[in-house]
Amino acid sequence: MAKLILSIVLVIVSCCFALLASGQLTYPSEVDALNGIWRKLQDPMKNLRNWTKNDPCVSNWTGVICANQDDGYLHVQELRMLNLNLSGNLAPEIAQLSNLTILNFMWNNITGSIPKEIGNIKSLQFLLLSGNQFSGSLADELGYLPKLVMFQVDLNQISGSLPKSFANLVSCRHFHMNNNSISGQIPPELYTMPHLMHFLLDNNNLSGYLPPQFSQMPNLKILQLDNNNFGGTEIPPSYGNMPMLVKLSLRNCSLQGAIPDFSSIATFRYLDLSHNQLTGGIPMNRFSDNITTIDLSYNLLNGSIPSNFSGLSHLQKLSLENNSLSGDVPFTIWRNVNFTAKARLIIDFQNNSLSNISGSIDPPSNVTIRLQGNPVCTFANQLNLVQFCRIALGNDEFVPATGSSTNSTDSCLHQSCPVSEKYEYVLESPYPCFCAAPLGVTLRLRSPTISDFPPYIYPYRVFITHSLGLDLYQLHVESFIWQTGPRLLLYLKFFPQYSNNTYKFNDSEVHRIEDMIATFSIPSNDTFGPYELLGFTPGLYSSVYLQPSKSGISKGALIGIILGAMSLAGAISSAITILFYIRSTKSGHDISKKQSIAKIPIRTDSVKDFSFEELEAATSGFNNTTQVGQGGYGKVYRGILANGAVVAIKRAQQGSMQGQIEFITEIELLSRVHHRNLVSLVGYCIEQGEQMLVYEFMPNGSLRDLLSDRCRHTLSFPMRLRIALGSAKGILYLHTEADPPIIHRDIKANNILLDFKFTPKVSDFGISRLAPVPDAEGASAHVSTVVKGTPGYLDPEYFLTHKLTEKSDVYSLGIVFLELLTGMLPISHGRNIVREVYGACQSGLMFSIIDRSMGSYSSESIKKFMALALKCCQDDPKERPTMLEVVRELENLCSLLPESDMIPTESDASISGVSGVGSSQLYFGRNSPYPMNTEILGSELVSGVIPTIKPR
Structure with missing residues (x-):
């Protein structure tokens, strides 16, 4: 209610806004411009569009309007409207704010095109429109902003080509336009941008060639163009001579030709050229000692693995899998490297033609080596390579993790902290049992040049606290999560300095930290790259605060304010009186409502x-x-x-x-x-x-996320079997052990979530319906109700009978199995996954639709898994297996994998109704007679493996 009162008061104050605007306090065209902008944005923030003229900044943590005074006139300098759920269009009147330096409307729902009139704001330094729904093409006029430092319009729906006029952005350092639909050739003229440091255009529809002129850019540090289509062109050899290059990421760009020699770039840290069609050998010259990541996987490279990877002291990831490399397995890569306790190195040589090994492989515990799919693994037992020849599970390079603290508060008395739950102990404070209220900040590193964050948590804290003028203990990395890109999401907590009687920041310090982060005052860093602000968690601090004016106001302005305030005092008083009356009458209703809730106790202590x-x-x-x-x-x-x-x-x-x-x-x-x-x-x-x-919380998201085009290469076949088995066990529990039994009704890949160990967990059974108990005559139990299921997963029998049974869940899970096998969506562009898979199997082309990104697999296991999936998808529920039978068959499938693939899956060895299942059987692998990488023709399919299904 207090917020409502404040909002109403500010709205009333706005009634005098026009009166004040006619005096010496504002510049009328800018007032009109703001009003026009708010109208187009559906005016959702009345408490921000009004401010008194002696307080030129008003904020509510994510929204900020700032202005300065010049001879009594007010000029808007900053519009920071971060994550306010704004919708509508950005009005052309924005150009009338001629003194604007920061225009930040990130993370809203603004639609329409980006106004070309922005190109008239010559003072603009930050154009930040990320995370909206802007569409259309980028106007040529946007290239005539002489002071623009950061041009950020990523995560929108922008199409068309890049204007050549952008070459005129002579002050631009950050050019972030990733995740749009920008097409065509990258204008070679952009190389004339003398200060450009970060060029991020990944995940667009770019084509043509890579401009060789970019090698002449004197300050370019990050060139990130992943997931575009450059149509078989080559990487210009001159890219190996870029003087300041830190990161080059050209993943999945349809590139051909040879890999340039990057050995002359002393600053080089990160190279990703994976998922292209690059040929030839790996350059023999040594990379910079700063290198952390080399990913050349999924290409057509041949020859031997050079020795120049040895002794790279900062290397975290070397991925050469899925090429045609031959010769010896080098085992000196980790030699002469002093690993810290948190450091890790992943060496992935899977699926090549490596046949020899010289010497013994004895890496330290923080080095992971993967050799599966190479001829050398044929002799794994003799060469003591068993642990290196197992199939890798999941994408353990980017397993979400949380930051850790060094100190403990076990000895601290709870009473020494204020009772409020928003206070907490400052775990790394040098002062024992110091507790304070943190300021939470959510950031994302857009293009870090590392693959593993724990070794860099301490350097990151040093870097941030030094940049903000804080002590090291004042910053705690609460958690971090790798996201697609890869980008790094960080949850930070800032604490006030230690004091005997102060437990929280004062408003001015909060504003200083917030302002430095929001205006990108933290300098650029080669290791962590550019960042973006996602939001603040203010904790105990006020939701609206004003920045004091830095300059005095004229007498005329003061008189105008006083007169305006006097004229409105009566109206404000009346409004507040009415509001308090409404509040008092409503409070009785609220109390009665809460009391009625309390009268119905929930009989559980577990939640x-x-x-x-x-x-x-x-x-x-x-x-x-x-x-x-x-x-x-x-x-x-x-x-x-x-x-x-x-x-x-x-x-x-x-x-x-x-x-x-x-x-x-x-x-x-x-x-x-x-x-x-x-x-x-x-x-x-x-x-x-x-x-x-x-x-x-499930940090690895949903199965659908992992099966998406950009992620599914992380899912090996054993990993998919593990997810299938775990999902089936969860549903079996709902059917047989829940009291009362539950039919899920909406099983789909989006409702199968994965924890930090990629253990599958079925979700959303809250919309389920209880499974009825069979009647006295043993009639089949069913639910007859309005279905909230998802098209493509829904039991076809329901459309005839309007009955849902446990077999309906079996059908939906069968669709999920087909997704695991093919990577396809259940329904896409009129194609039905059951019909597509059935047709391929009947034509002897089953292996042509298997998801190629899952790596090596046993042909026999694939056939049996496919047969099970299609049997679950039978039209007639009587022809489908029970969930118990599904679980048994999946456990049998797991036992067919070679012993080298034994991976623990479930710790609960007992399953209701499953007899004879010992804990030893809950591992992948049981002396399979079937070799890996077996290619089999459709004509060799075992008769009767694929069930007969009527195509729909």
Whole structure:
């Protein structure tokens, strides 16, 4: 209510805005421009579009308007509207803000084209429009901004070509336009941008050739063009002579030809040329000692692996898999390297033609070597290579992890910290048991030049605290997660300096830190690359604060303010009186509502009853930057609870909320469901008209994410089997051991989530329906109801009978199995996955539709897995196996893999109804007679393996 009162008061103050505008306090065209901008953006932020003229900055953490005074006139200098859920269009009136230096509308929902009129704001230094829905092409006029330092429009829907006029951006250092639909040739003229440091255009539709002129750019450090299509052109040899190059990333760009020699670049740290058609040998000259990452995988390289990879003291990742390299396996790469405790080195030589080994491989524990798929693994036992010839599970280079602290607070008394849950101990403080209120900041490193972050956590803290003028203990890296790109998401906590009686920052210090981060005052760093701000978590600090004016105001201005305030005093007083009356009448209703909730106790102690304020604080006020998903139920947010636990919070939208009794009944049901392959319910919230469920957080996202085009190369065949088995076990538990039994109804790849060890966990059984008990005559149990299932996964029998049974879940899981095998979507461009797979199998072309990115596999295992998947997808439910039979068959499949592929999958050896399953069988591998990499023709398929299915 306090926020509402403040908002209304500010709206009333806006009534005198026009009066003040006619005096000496503002510049009318700029006022008109702002009003026009707000109208186009649906005016969602009335508390930010009004400010008194003696306080030229107003902010609510993510939204900031700043202006300066010049001879009594007000000129807008900064518009920072970060993550305010703005929609609508950006109006051309923006050009009337002729003194604007920062234009930041990142992470909103703004549509339409980027106004060409922005090109008239000659003072503009930061043009930041990332994470919106801008479309159309980029106007030539945007290339005539002489002071522009950062041009950032990534993660939009921009199309068309890059204008040649951008070569006139003589001050530009950061050019970030990744994740759009920009097409055509990169203009060679851009090489004349003398100060350009970071050129990020990955994930677009660029074509043509790579401009060789870029090698003449004197300050270019990062060139990142992944996932474009340069049509078989070569990498210019001159790129090996770029004087300041730190990172070159050209992954999946349809490039051919030879790899340039980069040995002369002393600053070089990161090279990714994977997933191209590069040929020839690997250059023999030594890379810079600063190199951390070399990824040349999935090319057509031949010859031997050179010795120039040895002794690179900062190397974290060397990926040469899926080439045609031959000769010896070099075992000196890690020699003469002093590894720190947190350092790791991954050497991936899988799927080449390496046949010899000289000497013994005895790497330290923090070195991982992968040789599977090479001839040398034929003699793995004799050469003591078994541990190196196993199939790798998952993408362990980028396993999400959390930062750690060195000190302990076990000896500190809880009473020594204030009672408020927003205070916490400063774990790395040199002062024992010092507790304070942190300021949370969410950042993302856009293009880091490392592959593994733990060894760099301490240097990162030193770098950030030095840049912000803080002591080292004032910054804690709460957690970090690698995202597609790869980009690095960081959750940071800043603490105030130690004081005997101060537990939080003062407002001026908060504003200073926020302002330095938001205006990119932290200098660029070659290791961590450019960053972007995603949001703040203010903690105990006020949600709206004003920056004091840095200059006085004229007498005329002061008189105008006083007169305006006097004329409105009565109106404001009346408005506040009315609001308090409304509040007092409403409070009685709110109290009665909360009391009615309290009268219906939830009979469980295994989940927590969270307050709305707790979940609001955990998500920074349900900030868009914390949103990780959305479905029919509502939005899903990533939250950090007061105790540091990371959770997923599902917030029901108005139309999907249940009745109170039904919601409580569902919570009691979910609280009794416990299985390692089901996402666990942590708590709930049912106050202030909200219905929220709090679950454990799954850092590796959904199976659908991993099966996407850019990620699925991380999923090996054993990994896919492990996910299939774990998912089936979770659903079997719902069918047979949940009390009462549950039919899921919406099994799909998006509802199979993966924890930090890639253990699959089935989610969203909260929308499930209880499985009815069979009647006295043993009739088949079913649910007859409106289905919330997903097209492509839904049991076809339902459309005839309107009945859902356990076999309906079997059908949906069968679709997931087909996705695991093929990487295809269930329905795409009119193609049905069941029909496509069935047709390929009937034509003897089963192996042509297998996802090529899964690496090596046993042909026999693939055939049996395919047969199981198609049997689950039979039209007639009677022809489908039970979930128990599915689990048994998957365990048998796991036992067919070679012993070198033995990977622990499940710790719970007992499954309801499964007899004779010992813990030793819950590992992949059991002396399979089938060799890996077996190629088999369609005509050699075993008769009867693929069931007969009527194509739909």
